[in-house]
Amino acid sequence: MQIPWANILSWQSLANLIDILVVWYVIYKLIMLIRGTKAVQLVKGIAVIIVVKLVSALLHLTTISFLMDQILTWGVIALVIVFQPEIRRGLEHLGRGALLRRAGQDQNRIAQRMINELDKAIQYMAKRRIGALISIQMHTGLEDYIETGIPLDADISGELLINIFIPNTPLHDGAVIVRDNRIAVAAAYLPLSESNTIPKELGTRHRAAVGISEVTDALTIVVSEETGGVTLTKNSQLMRDMSQDEYLKYLRSQFIVEDKEPNQWDKIRERVLRFFASNGGDHHVD
Numbered sequence: 001m002q003i004p005w006a007n008i009l010s011w012q013s014l015a016n017l018i019d020i021l022v023v024w025y026v027i028y029k030l031i032m033l034i035r036g037t038k039a040v041q042l043v044k045g046i047a048v049i050i051v052v053k054l055v056s057a058l059l060h061l062t063t064i065s066f067l068m069d070q071i072l073t074w075g076v077i078a079l080v081i082v083f084q085p086e087i088r089r090g091l092e093h094l095g096r097g098a099l100l101r102r103a104g105q106d107q108n109r110i111a112q113r114m115i116n117e118l119d120k121a122i123q124y125m126a127k128r129r130i131g132a133l134i135s136i137q138m139h140t141g142l143e144d145y146i147e148t149g150i151p152l153d154a155d156i157s158g159e160l161l162i163n164i165f166i167p168n169t170p171l172h173d174g175a176v177i178v179r180d181n182r183i184a185v186a187a188a189y190l191p192l193s194e195s196n197t198i199p200k201e202l203g204t205r206h207r208a209a210v211g212i213s214e215v216t217d218a219l220t221i222v223v224s225e226e227t228g229g230v231t232l233t234k235n236s237q238l239m240r241d242m243s244q245d246e247y248l249k250y251l252r253s254q255f256i257v258e259d260k261e262p263n264q265w266d267k268i269r270e271r272v273l274r275f276f277a278s279n280g281g282d283h284h285v286d
Contacts, residue, residue, distance in 0.1 A: 042079070049075075111255035113156075114181050119248060120158030122223060122230055125165060131225030132165040133175040133205045135190060138254075140216040146177050149185025156183055165223075175208065175220075191215060198238070209233040219254055221247075 053068035055061075118134070125132050135142070150171060154160060156178065164171045164186050174187035192204065193211035209220040213233040222231040229241040232250060239250070 046075075108256050110181050112252075114178070115248065115251045115255065117156045117158045117161070118221065118251070119244070121161035121165075122221065122247070123244065124158065124162050125223045126228040126230055129225050129228040130162075130165050130167065130223065131172075131205060132161070132223040133190070133208060133220070134161070134178065134222075135175050135188075135209070135212055135218045135220040136178040137180075137184075138217045138219060140218065142177055142179065142212075142216060142218060145175075145188050145190055145212070146179070146185050149174065149177060149188030151185055152183045154183045156181065175212075190220075195236075206231060206233075206238070210236065210238055213237070219251075 049068055049071055053065060053072070056064040056068060121132070124130075135145075160183065161176065163169070164176060166172060171186040175190050176186050177184045177188050190208040191211040191214075192207045193214055195210060195214075198207060198210055203224075203226070205222050205224070209222045209231065210233050212218050212220055214236050217235060219232065219234045222233070223229075224231065227241075230244075230247055232239045232242060232247055234254075239247075242250070
């Protein structure tokens, strides 16, 4: 039996593979983009409508099937109107994405400036035991939590962060949320964790930091007003009492991209090309 290697290892097969990978990547990015936003509930509602439509079609429920068809047909227009702000933000996010952004060197420069300003504020507040809660959006959207805060849309500066968290000021109670290297809001509310693994001596700020890390991939910085200790949370991980060198090293690892390190798609492309190079050509099994 001959294996049709010439058909399997062809440019059409490579094109199909790339097609599947691109669709998978787009779906993955959309899922990550809507996590933590109201759009999650929307997706659940659409899924329910589709299930009802399929069931009604199988059971020949004509009226229900007709109604579901109308909802799906006109719902697209309604969604564009209702979710116009979210769609705009998504397109802006795409415009700032990897396909259109400038060289990674510029991104690293912006990230390093953010880290320097955060460090300035952290050191000032830690020495004076000023409590602070700063959550930085990564890939998962934080729109639901941003809506609870006071809009600022300001450049990140150590002085501004310090002024926000000075006790007994209007914005000190709550979290600062950083999005796209800018302070989006202050005095935002974050979900409190119910985990029993959080030490009892830690207060509401720490529970909020763990809580947001349980439902999103945000990186959150906490300065304790009791001890002045600096704590970081991400992906449900609680990193307590970090020194300046430790938290700076961690922040750089999260936001500074090494130029020599190939990205995920470069690795996939190299592996695919290597596979076809090693298995390509005329393969015949007699």
